[in-house]
Amino acid sequence: MIQARTRAWWRATAALCLGSFLVFINLYVPQPLLPGLKDTYGVSTLGVSFLMSASTLSLAFSLLVFGPLSDAIGREAIMRITLLIAGGLSLALAFAPTFESLLLLRLLQGFVLGGLPAVAIAWMGDEFEKPALLSAVGLYIGANSLGGISGRIVGGGAADLGGPSAAFIAVGMMTVVGCAVFWRLLPNSRAFTPKRFKLRQALGDLLGHLRAPVLLAAYCLGGINFLIFINQYSYITFRLAGEPYQLAASSLGLIFLTYLGGTFGSTLSGRLAGRFSPASCMSVGIVILMLGTAVTLANSLWMIVVGLTINAFGFFLAHSLASSWVGRYAQGARGSASALYLVFYYLGASVGGFWLEPFWRWAQWQGVAVGSWLLLGITLAISVGLWRFERRDHC
Incomplete structure (x- = not known):
């Protein structure tokens, strides 16, 4: 079990905080773009709001899928693969030709973004001693809000320079690079025991x-x-x-x-x-x-x-x-x-x-x-x- 404040604890906690940051920067990047996307695609305020609703709806559903699945097949693979796919989908969003395709990509992205939140704390529960777990969870939740704020700020700033597509490209590239760091930092599980679903x-x-x-x-x-x-x-x-x-x-x-x-x-x-x-x-x-x-x-x-x-x-x-x-x-x-x-x-x-x-x-x-x-x-x-x-x- 990983003890608090050790090198292994800092490495694992940094990986999960980075993963959390990347999840929420992707989830919330469209929010400051909604007025611009509304004009670009010629949709209503309700229609363009579906870009947020679709992703949060599919994320909610995915929590019921990835949590039990991780008990059976392990947690690291789910976190790593879903995070990488999420970054790829952000890049794809930049080139969506129609509003319908943009909405479908957000629906898929919301689902894979649920992979890390569904299992991250369970991974910590497997690998960390209790004092180490409590300290790590506080930092992890802090990274949630930081990612949410950053997604809106980065998205808004990039959109001013190159439109909504630039915002999705910027966040997609950040996610792909961050995912490579996440894969390297996250230790392999040692205490996980598979359970039949x-x-x-x-x-x-x-x-x-x-x-x-x-x-x-x-x-x-x-x-x-x-x-x-x-x-x-x-x-x-x-x-x-x-x-x-x-x-x-x-x-x-x-x-x-x-x-x-x-x-x-x-x-x-x-x-x-x-x-x-x-x-x-x-x-x-x-x-x-x-x-x-x-x-x-x-x-x-x-x-x-x-x-x-x-x-x-x-x-x-x-x-x-x-x-x-x-x-x-x-x-x-x-x-x-x-x-x-x-x-x-x-x-x-x-x-x-x-x-x-x-x-x-x-x-x-x-x-x-x-x-x-x-x-x-x-x-x-x-x-x-x-x-x-x-x-x-x-x-």
Whole structure:
């Protein structure tokens, strides 16, 4: 077993953080490009939003495939091969002749991008001692957000120089080069023991989690919150690309630096949960997300940025606590319980455009705010229900 802070630990952790960074830089690179792609292909705001929805939907599905598959055939091959294919697909996206082909490539890319997130923490669980695992997971999750921010910034900057195709080429080349480094850094597994895949048992575990109200509530809370949070960023690009702001793609990419508010929120969540009820802290996070949305209604660009930063803080506060809630209350098969949370999480991102598009057409950004508050009211009620359960559970 790999011990914390040893040379082997640093090498393996660096490899997995790099892999995580590459996954999320590919997943989110189209987001600041949406206004430009909308004009290039002559599609609607809902149609171009499918570029994000298709990839997150297929990623959600792939989590249910790659996780059990890795238990049977091993984990390194899945991570290495899927990451390489993802880079190749980014290069292919640059030359997509039609919007339909672009959408199909994003659907395929989303599926292979799920290979590494589905098995990375399981690989660490196999190879690392417990203290080493805890330290590595924190760095790995940090690389997730860094990759997401970088994908938007790199994509926006490259698009200003050479259009959307240049953004996909830049990220594709970064991924191919990074994948070569990842292959070299990642050690071969020594502690992995193959397990025969049993479909009936796997399905039984998933159904058991879905039948547990306390878990299903957390799944819905995380999925609906992410539905609002991630799709607000898509629609804010349309708002800021138009009058009176007329921001270029590179400036739209910089808007996603507001995600750093979420880094602070997720870091603070552990401290708050140690002092207060985790469910009540989820409620606080949702209220903060609702208030941040209200701030974005201002006409000042700086106030919009402040509102988005507040949103990120509130969302990640609630998300961190909801995901840890699943690990706390799952009765056995915690791996599949956590995977199911991520499935709901990315499914929420996939359907958000269908929910918010009518509100956008009705009243532009003010409509998006109204649509957001309607669903956030539901998740706030869910969190209050979890708080009441928590109080009864401790009596």
